[in-house]
Amino acid sequence: MTRVVVNLDLPGPIISRHVYGHFAEHLGRCIYGGFFVGEDPDVPHAGGIRLDVVEALRELRIPNLRWPGGCFADDYHWRDGVGPKGSRPRQVNSHWGDVVEDNSFGTHEFMHLCELLGAEPYISGNVGSGTVREMSEWVEYLTRADDSPMADLRRRNGRDEPWRVPFFGIGNEAWGCGGHMRAETYAGLARQYATYVREHAGNSVYRIAAGANDDDYDWTDTLMRALTRVEAQGAAPFQALSLHYYTMTGPWEDKGDATDFTEEEWYRALSRAYKIEELLTRHSTVMDRYDPERRVGLVLDEWGTWWNVEPGTHPGFLYQQNTLRDALVASIHFDAFHRHADRLAMANIAQTVNVLQAVLLTDPETGALVRTPTFHVFAMNAGHHDAHALEAHVVDGESAVVDGREVPLVSVSASTTGATALISLTNLHATEGRTVVLDLRGAEIADYEATVLTAAATNAHNTPQDPSAVAPERFDGVRRHARGLEVALPPHCYATVSLRLS
Numbered sequence: 129m130t131r132v133v134v135n136l137d138l139p140g141p142i143i144s145r146h147v148y149g150h151f152a153e154h155l156g157r158c159i160y161g162g163f164f165v166g167e168d169p170d171v172p173h174a175g176g177i178r179l180d181v182v183e184a185l186r187e188l189r190i191p192n193l194r195w196p197g198g199c200f201a202d203d204y205h206w207r208d209g210v211g212p213k214g215s216r217p218r219q220v221n222s223h224w225g226d227v228v229e230d231n232s233f234g235t236h237e238f239m240h241l242c243e244l245l246g247a248e249p250y251i252s253g254n255v256g257s258g259t260v261r262e263m264s265e266w267v268e269y270l271t272r273a274d275d276s277p278m279a280d281l282r283r284r285n286g287r288d289e290p291w292r293v294p295f296f297g298i299g300n301e302a303w304g305c306g307g308h309m310r311a312e313t314y315a316g317l318a319r320q321y322a323t324y325v326r327e328h329a330g331n332s333v334y335r336i337a338a339g340a341n342d343d344d345y346d347w348t349d350t351l352m353r354a355l356t357r358v359e360a361q362g363a364a365p366f367q368a369l370s371l372h373y374y375t376m377t378g379p380w381e382d383k384g385d386a387t388d389f390t391e392e393e394w395y396r397a398l399s400r401a402y403k404i405e406e407l408l409t410r411h412s413t414v415m416d417r418y419d420p421e422r423r424v425g426l427v428l429d430e431w432g433t434w435w436n437v438e439p440g441t442h443p444g445f446l447y448q449q450n451t452l453r454d455a456l457v458a459s460i461h462f463d464a465f466h467r468h469a470d471r472l473a474m475a476n477i478a479q480t481v482n483v484l485q486a487v488l489l490t491d492p493e494t495g496a497l498v499r500t501p502t503f504h505v506f507a508m509n510a511g512h513h514d515a516h517a518l519e520a521h522v523v524d525g526e527s528a529v530v531d532g533r534e535v536p537l538v539s540v541s542a543s544t545t546g547a548t549a550l551i552s553l554t555n556l557h558a559t560e561g562r563t564v565v566l567d568l569r570g571a572e573i574a575d576y577e578a579t580v581l582t583a584a585a586t587n588a589h590n591t592p593q594d595p596s597a598v599a600p601e602r603f604d605g606v607r608r609h610a611r612g613l614e615v616a617l618p619p620h621c622y623a624t625v626s627l628r629l630s
């Protein structure tokens with residue numbers, strides 16, 4: 129029997145709600161057909177923004193939204209996306225399907241979307257093919273209050289008040305689609321570009337440099353060294369480094385199928401999801417050498433599963449289904465995020481609607497909206513937002529061995545607000561249930577309730593015809609135990625136990 133020890137009276141660092149952030153790129157049907165339907169009379173919208181999508185995401189209280197890319201960000205010229213729609217220039221979206229982008233969704237539409245969602249904007253600037261001046265003027269356009277040239281232009285385009293832009297990215301994947309740069313070259317550019325991302329009218333900006341892919345620790349080391357050198361002269365041009373990590377079961381050419389997978393592939397995917405723990409630990413350790421107080425943030429601004437596209441869909445649009453397996457990939461990531469609350473400032477799932485590990489899917493024919501299993505994990509975890517992380521020590525846990533690595537079969541994390549606590553439990557076993565004793569110390573449990581997300585099959589997923597095949601349910605597998613609570617987890621499930629403390 130697995131035992132999990134949690135000291136309820138030893139609150140750790142705050143889990144920023146921003147680790148539950150999102151990412152929306154001009155890619156496939158994420159913006160067009162996902163968030164934005166333009167003038168489509170058949171779908172209720174506000175200024176072209178789908179209201180059912182807004183309503184669903186408000187249920188998740190999404191804290192921030194990253195836009196316009198991804199790779200698209202380093203091809204994007206913001207001036208093409210402001211002003212009268214009829215006169216906006218078009219451009220080729222060369223990364224994603226080589227399609228023509230009409231720029232009908234631009235800065236004003238994105239900021240309107242953030243207002244509707246109640247989410248904070250995270251804008252990715254263009255370093256790869258843009259200029260310092262272009263980036264600087266975009267920030268002025270967005271945030272300046274007086275009669276500066278860019279603030280005037282914004283007013284002529286219909287917006288009087290400046291917006292708040294708390295997060296700004298200095299390019300994207302500079303080691304790849306963002307310019308194929310060497311780390312030293314990008315580090316110099318990051319310092320230069322970030323200098324011109326200015327704080328106007330009291331808008332304070334958290335500047336995020338384009339960080340490493342996966343386990344490229346040298347990239348992190350180079351950026352940290354560059355940052356430290358400038359800091360020694362009294363200025364920190366950027367406040368955080370990003371990191372990108374995707375979960376797939378095969379090589380790039382054949383990443384695995386989203387719904388048709390073997391038991392071996394089930395475990396391989398979950399074992400690869402666990403790699404996030406190692407990546408956060410090791411990147412953070414590199415950062416510790418330069419920043420032992422952990423003032424510089426790590427921002428995982430792209431994460432999630434990346435499978436082969438659904439048969440019959442455009443290979444450049446990255447549309448994939450989302451099963452219970454994706455939900456468990458998400459819960460494993462969130463557990464790791466909670467353990468790294470002292471360094472991880474933000475994380476953004478790729479991507480919110482219709483692309484990669486989406487939380488929402490829209491049907492191109494009927495327009496129907498589907499909440500995916502991953503959506504439900506986000507919803508079940510809302511209680512972790514801005515709560516204090518609690519250490520959860522697993523005793524006598526069992527593991528599987530996958531590709532030579534130990535994969536714990538139960539993943540756990542916990543947080544507290546003082547009066548309440550939330551415990552997350554994932555049973556990775558494909559076919560067997562697991563009993564877990566929660567050894568809860570330091571507070572009395574006045575009351576508890578639990579929720580579970582599971583289904584008969586590991587590849588269960590939601591469709592317009594069956595939108596609730598995988599949906600959270602009230603969980604009655606929890607009872608009091610001499611040490612706290614005993615939880616009978618069904619096979620392949622994610623569960624949360626909320627406690628009221630006294």
Ligand code: AHR
Pocket residue numbers: 153197198199200300301430478479484
């Ligand atoms: O999320 C899809 C793509 O993955 C992004 O555009 C890019 O940054 C990454 O390679």
